[in-house]
Amino acid sequence: QVYLVESGENLVQPGRSLRLSCAASVVSGINLVSHGVQWVRHVPGKGLEWVGLVWSLDNRGHCAESLRGRCTIFKDYNERTVVLELNNVRDEDTAIYYCARDMWAGDFRYFDVWGRGTLVTVST
């Protein structure tokens, strides 16, 4: 089953902005905006790279140090989605972007439900 679905532009020109959304599928029964949500990206052949997250209890977004200043993450309560915006995109932002639910269970912390990802290509 697919519980989270990423969507947004697949082709972005260098220097422009990228906006991706993460939504929970109807069958999942997940109210995404009541959870923390993480964004992770993957360049095939390389390791996963953490992009950022928005916390469960509020709408505070927090981005990886390498993306700070270009990255914004927030919850859209009307659409029940979590949005990733990346400004001034570069070639190295080309990757598969995943969203995942952030889970706290007692002392454990992990990303328990993921989307299939969406490929973003930065190119003219």
Next chain:
Amino acid sequence: EVVLTQSPGTLSLSPGETGSLSCRASQYVNGWLLNWYQLKPGQAPRLLIYGASVRATGIPDRFRGSGSGSDFTLTISRLEPEDSAVYSCQFYGTSSFAFGPGTKVEIK
């Protein structure tokens, strides 16, 4: 900042064999925050192990996580063709969430 290294880079095994995947942290980490994921092309990444040794829901007991401190292992027993994937460890930090570079498991 915690940096994770994984070895080997690629593991090529036959069905039925057992594979051991290593994840080493650059410093001591709390094992409760060490997780393993399985990545396959075109699919959602799957949580296998959390807290270093707890199998996630629906994960068969062929997958076993162990370790503590800075040294962790994912062991896959009785390998099946469907286990062909990249396996990534992760440390859930307070403000960053490091992933290892991954180990690719190939089934001959």
